[in-house]
Amino acid sequence: MLGKMKSINQDILLINPNRLRPPVAPLALEYLGASLGKRGYRARLWDFCRDPRLASGLKENLRKVQPDLIGITFRNLDDAYLFSGREFLSGLTSLVREIRKSSGVPVVIGGTGFSLAPREILRITGADFGIWGEGEASLPKLLTELQSQVTGRKSQDLTGNRLPAAGHLFNVPSLVWREGKEIRQNPPGYIEDLDDLGLENRGFIDNRFYFLRGGMGGFESKRGCDRSCVFCADPVAKGRRLRLRSPESVAEEVRKLLTLGVTHFHTCDSEFNHPREHAEAVCREFIRRGLGRKIRWYAYCTPAGFDREFARVMKAAGCRGINFGTDHTEESMLRKLGRDYGFTEIERARESCRKEGIVVMLDLLLGGPGETRETLAAVIEKIKSLDPERVGLSLGVRVYPGTKLAREVQMGTDPSLRGKRARNPDLLQPVFYLSDKLGKNPANLVRELVGGDRRFFIPSGDEAEKDYNYDDNDFISRAISREGYRGAFWEILRRKAEGIKPD
């Protein structure tokens, strides 16, 4: 493959193929674009969501641009939703195939969807390279290595650094590549100093477009997740090592977005309040800079350790709503799911937010291993008793490759598995765990237990105004682009249902 390559100079094309509505800003490409720019590469963005014509005229457009390397971000492997079962890998494979027809340059894939099963996705798509996990350091390193292979000699790269000797793909952390029939993968490389990346320099992507059509901007305050939830894809795709950004850098990023006209945000951490001290420091920095009065933001949080004092700081920092990844209320189920809190903590988190005026959605993950009619009845009753503003119900747990759940299920024989069980050894096509102890129609059972309570988003997709799947959700998209609603999608659904105007 390298024989066919022209020199890797500096023209890097980054593609965002994610066109789901409401649109979510490709934060990955924002950060990658900045990092390539900082190292002297010319990065060009093709955002198919922002400009669909780039996709429809791909062949022609590629001929005009002639990049030296193409990077594709692959965010969602599927929509994690039992009732739609929509997957996106076939779309990615077609895209790589289309690119191949008109360009011979190396294709690199990265992103959370990719990082769930890098070797398998590289094999299926036929791309040349992949990068597991974060790409800001590895992508430039790959470019450097490729350039040294093409020139076959030590030379100066664009930033003036010495290039290493040719053939050293092993030097690129987290790289996945093919060598003959083999797929090789380097050990992961974690970026220890996130502040060194200049993440606060926003502007490579069209943040304003995403704000007007998608209702919010996103920011990260840290990377990695060290929790032990048996089903979760985050540690698989992002790594277990927590790395924190300085509160100053996070606040500076938000300030920069504010100058671009973005006023509503969503955190892009797995759980914002873990570790708590860091989250608190970020909030205090927002307060110190007066951002709390100018912005509104929403976060994913864990109920673990969430108390009134913390809610007060978050509120003062501009937080308006929290989606608690509650999952369940029953001790036996929480333990099986790998959660480390109990109902008392969920109750305290909920009450703390009520007292401080933060709206909450409690997200539940039902139908997992050990779920029975009794545990189902108990969780729905207890959640109702907490009187949350909204409840997000997921019925059926997506079994993602690399998770503890994936290691424990018996693909061939487990009666609780739904979805594509045959010829799907790597679980790349959607497979869900839905406890067989819930009878023939678990969805009806849930519906009966919820009993028409309008605070619950029920997983069926039947009612647009309660559809809590954000995969091509026209109801929410229209509320944002035509009526001016902003913020977390669940909060937009709530406001619409309660007749509350956009804020």
Ligand code: B12
């Ligand atoms: C915040 C969030 C949301 C928010 C977004 C708010 C916002 N304004 O951004 C909301 C609630 C809207 C949301 C919705 C959905 N989400 Co979401 N979300 C997240 C979360 C927590 C953060 C995503 C993020 O922006 N991360 C920060 C960026 C910078 O990281 P990154 O994309 O991974 O990019 C880095 C690397 O991957 C790499 N990289 C990425 N691309 C490339 C490309 C190249 C060439 C290279 C070299 C490297 C590279 O470098 C980047 C920089 O370091 C993740 C979980 C997580 N902890 O990541 C889930 C996650 C991405 N979501 C997921 C899903 C499924 C969805 C939905 C489909 C759910 C649904 N059915 O409604 C929708 C899809 C929406 C859409 N339009 O795409 C899954 C995707 C994986 C999967 N299961 O298939 C995740 C991983 C959660 C999970 N554990 O399952 N989400």
